[in-house]
Amino acid sequence: MKKGLKKTSLAVLATFTLGLLLAGCGGADNAEQGAADGEQTNDKVKAGFIYIGSAKDGGYSQVHDDGRLEMIANIGEDKVETLVREDVPENQTVENVMNEMIDQGANIIFANSYGFQDYVKKVAEAHPDVKFMHFSGSILGDNYGNYFGRMYQPRYLSGIAAGMTTENDKIGFVAAMPTPEVIRGINAFTLGVRSVNPEATVQVVWTNTWYDPAVEKQAAESLLDAGVDTVAQHQNTTAAVQAASERGAYSVGYNLDMREANPEGFIVSPVWHLGAIYTEQVQSVLDGTWEATSYWGGIAEGAVDISEFGDCVSEETKAAVTEAREKIVSGEFDVFAGEIKDQNGNVMVAEGETLSDEELLQMTWFVEGVVGDTTMTQQ
C-alpha cells in the first residue's frame, strides 16, 4: 500500500514536471503574439477598465465605472465591448490583469490608480499593439498616455463653500498620500477657504491608503476629536463623510455627490465626469486616429466640476461659489495665481505670476493655512 502511494505520488510529480516544462516552452513566444495589427480602424473595440476599488464603492472607482457606462451609451454596444476588473491592488497583480485583458483581446486599457503607473508602462512597452491610458500619472510613450482632470479647480470652489460654512474656522482634511496630486488638491482647497475666511485653517491627516474605509473613517474621527467642524477628503470612499455625519459635522465630499452619507451636513463634492474622455478615447481607437496624449481637462472641458450643494449651504455661499466658477471657466481667474505663500510665509508665487502645469504636477509644498507636513506620513 505504502509503496503504491509512493509510486502514484512520483507519477503525479512527473506529470506536473512535464506540464511545467511544456508550459515553459510555450510561454517563451508569447511576447511576439499579436504584434501583427498596426494602426487601422476597428469595427469593434474591446476596452479594458482596471479599478483599484469596487465599481460600486460610492466614490472613486464608481466615478470611473459611470464614465464607462456613459461611454458605452454614447458609442453603442455593437461598437464597443468592455472588460472590467475591480479591487485590483497597486502591486504586481495589475500586471497580470493587464496581460489577461490583452490575452482576451483588449485594444485599449484604462487603469485608474496612481500606483498602477510603473506596471502600465512596463506592460505597454511589451505590447506595442495595445493602447494604454493611465489615470493621474505622467507617463507618455508611443502607445501609452495619461489622463486626468484639473480637480484643483472644483476643490478651490469646494473650499470657498467650506470656508463660508464652517462655524469655528477649523477644517480637517483626510488625505491619502503626499503625492503632488493630493498636495495640489489640499492647497487649492485651502486657497478657496482662505479667500473667503482668512482666519480658517485646514488640518491634514494622512491615511497612507487610497482605499480603506475603516482607516479613512478613523482618520476623520481623529480630526473631529481635534475639534474641526468640517471634514474634507481625498479618499476613495464615503467613510470620512459618514464619520462627520455621525458627529453632526459638515462634510466636503469627493468624486461624486455624497449627500446620502451626511444628509444634514453635506456641503458639496468636487466631482469627476469621465464619460466624455472615455468616449473620445474609444472613438479614436474605432476611427484609427488614436494618439498617446496627456489629457488634463478642467471645468471648462467638462472633465471635472462640483456637485449640487447640500441643504446646509446658504444662498450667499452658493452665489459666491457660482461666481468663482464662472471666472474659472472663462479663464479670468486661475487658482494658482500669485501671491501665494507657503506654510512658513515664504512667497512661492509672486503677485502677477501663475504656476505652470509642470510646477503643479510636481508640487511638494503646502500653502499658508494648512496644518500638516508634506514629508511625513503620520497617522
Added chain:
Amino acid sequence: MLKIVKKTEATIKQKIAINIVGIFAALTAAALFLALSGFNPLQVYISMVEGALGSSYRISQTVIQAVPLIILSLGIAIAFRMKFWNIGAEGQILMGGFLGSYFAYNFSQLPKPALLLLMLAAGAVGGAVWALIPAWLKVKFHANESITTLMLNYVALKWIEYLSAGPWKDPAAFGYPRMPRFTENAILPNVFGVHIGWIIALVLVVVVYLFLNNTKKGFEIAILGESENTARYAGISIGKTVLLAVCLSGALCGLTGIIQASAVNNEMSSALANGIGYTAIITTWLSGLSAPVIVLVCGLFAILTQGASYIQTAFGIPSAAASVLQALILFFVLGSDFFTKYKFVWQKSEHQTKEGK
C-alpha cells in the same frame, strides 16, 4: 439522535472518494450561487479551466501562481509534521523578502549570479531567523506557537510598511510610499518563459521529500510530532529538533519571499505576501503534509485562482462574487476532509428516553 464518532483512519481509496464527493458538492453549491447571480454555471466552469490552461500564456501564469504555494507548503509541512503550528509564513515571506532586498538594493554592482545567490541565501536566512523567534519561545517558555507566529506576521508587515514610507522610500516616487524597483541584475531569470522559481520549487519538492522520509532528522521530526514522550525516550534532543525543523520551515517561506520580490514583483513591498502565507496553510493541510501531493494540490489551487481571475474579466463577474465562489469550493473541500476522520451515526436514543427527555 445524530452523533459524531471518530472513525478508524480512512484508507487512501476512501480518502480520494470523500474528496471527490467534496469537490462535486462544492461545484454544485457554487453552481447554485452562480445561477442565482444570473450566470450560466457550466459556461463559467468551462471558462475557468480555459482561463487557467487555455493557452501557453495562461498556463505560464498558472505556474507562476503555483510556485510560491508549493515552496511555502513544503516549508509549512516540515513544521506541521512536528505538530508545530507555523501560522507565520506571511511574516516569514516578508522578512525573507526584506533581507534579500537589502542585498538587491545595496549590492547591485555585484555580478548577476553572485547577487542572485546572495539574495536567495539572505531570503532564506531572513525567514529562518523570523521563525526561530517563536521556536525559541516555544522551547524555552512553552509559548503557544500558533499565537506567536501569527502575531509576528503583523510585526513584519508594519516593519515593511515603515521601510517603504521611511528609510527605503523611492525618492523618485514623489510622496508615494513605495520602494524602488530592483535593478536588472537583481531579477531572477526566466527558464522556458517562467521565472526560475519553478525549477527551485521542483528541486525542493524532491529534497524535502527525501529529508522527511529518508533521513534520521526527518524521522525524528515525525516521531516528535507523534509524541513528545516517545521522542524523549528515544533519546531525541527535543529542543534542537524543534529549532532545526522550524528554522527550515521559515527558511523555505523566506526563500519564497525573495523569489516573489525578485522574479514576480521586481521590487520589495508590503503587499509582497498579500495573504498567500495563509493560503499555503490550506494547501499544506489538504495535501496531507506529503511533498509530492503538495505539487498536485498547489497546481489545482493555482488553476482555481487563475480561473477565478479570468472569469471576472470574461463574464464581468464582480470580484466579490468570484471570492465567494472560491470560498465555497474551499469550504466544501476542507469540510470533506472532516469525513476522513469522523462519521455521523444515527443512534437509537436509549439515553434520551431514560433521561426522561
